[in-house]
Amino acid sequence: MAYEGRLFAALADPTRRAIFERLAERRHSVAELARAVPVSQPAISQHLKVLKEARLVRDEPDGARRIYSIDPKGLGPLRRWLDRFWDDQLAAFTVAVEDKDDQ
Amino acid sequence: MAYEGRLFAALADPTRRAIFERLAERRHSVAELARAVPVSQPAISQHLKVLKEARLVRDEPDGARRIYSIDPKGLGPLRRWLDRFWDDQLAAFTVAVEDKDDQ
DNA sequence: TACCTTCATAAGCCATGATTTATAATAAGC
DNA sequence: GCTTATTATAAATCATGGCTTATGAAGGTA
Structure with a gap:
């Protein structure tokens, strides 16, 4: 319930999203990721640390x-x-549509 | 389809999430937000700009x-x-459970 | 033991971004 | 027209974060 921050921060970085998407397809060793993603191996390790802390x-x-x-x-x-926010958004959308009808 | 980056980045900042959650409840003027969130008015305007660019x-x-x-x-x-990733995750979860049974 | 591979951490560098104060622009009210 | 209120932008500061190279630790192999 206080993890959204870490999650959003972890996924905000494009390199980290690339790593995450690779892992979504199949498991990788660090070296495999380093070969697939154009950054150095230490960079991969550091990104993996962030992703791991974000669970x-x-x-x-x-x-x-x-x-x-x-x-x-x-x-x-x-x-x-x-x-x-999903319900709120639907409600807001409904209001928005009604507002448009008013014009 | 290339907007995830802006979205994640926009929501990664706690102040911006606070603003977004306030707006999810009801509409606010900039001054109202500046009173509700403990940063200066220019900071609010800049955050709103980021949120707006992220749509x-x-x-x-x-x-x-x-x-x-x-x-x-x-x-x-x-x-x-x-x-x-939802289906992928469910599949991965299933695999994880099976792996545990193997032990 | 010695060597090679794999990975994590440390240190340093550089860019980005969150914040502040100061200021300009626009609208409303007197 | 002048003043006040509201908001956006500019400029400067400071912290954070992503990247690199260098290095050390741990596992596997001859």
């Missing part, structure tokens, strides 16, 4: 590698935050 | 004032972006 990704060890994947429940708070 | 709010003149309200369709792209 958007998980990691698990695999020998010397570390496999990152999407945290299934990660986008839940974002969706709930969005739903808070 | 999250609208404004209309009312004499010397300017009334800001939520743009009804503003969160649409965000919801669509979210839905892109």
Whole structure:
């Protein structure tokens, strides 16, 4: 309920969204992501740290590698935050339409 | 379809989310927002500019004032972006549960 | 042991952005 | 026309954040 900030901040960066979208397709090691996304490996690690703290990704060890994947429940708070405004928005939309009819 | 970036960036700032949530309840003039949110009036105007460019709010003149309200369709792209991952996430969740059963 | 791979962290740099004060522009009321 | 209220913009400051290179730690392999 106070996680929206971290979620929005994590997803605001285009590189981080690229990483997240890659992981949504399949799991990746850090090196795989570094090959796929045009930034250095340390940059990838730093982005993964942010995504992990936002609970958007998980990691698990695999020998010397570390496999990152999407945290299934990660986008839940974002969706709930969005739903808070969904009804309000529909109402506002209705009002907007009525306002237009007035003209 | 390329607006997610602006949307996430706009909503990443806590002050901007506070403004957006106030507007979700009812329309406000700039001065009203400046009284409700603990930043200066120019800061409010600048935040409103960002929110407007992200198509999250609208404004209309009312004499010397300017009334800001939520743009009804503003969160649409965000919801669509979210839905892109919803099925993926459910699948990932299923896999995660199965993986746990394996242990 | 030595070597190679993989990853995370530290340090430094640079750009962006959130904020403030000052100021200009527009509208309303006297 | 003058003053007041309301809002937007300009300029300056300061903090944050994303990126790089360098380095160290941990695992695998000969």
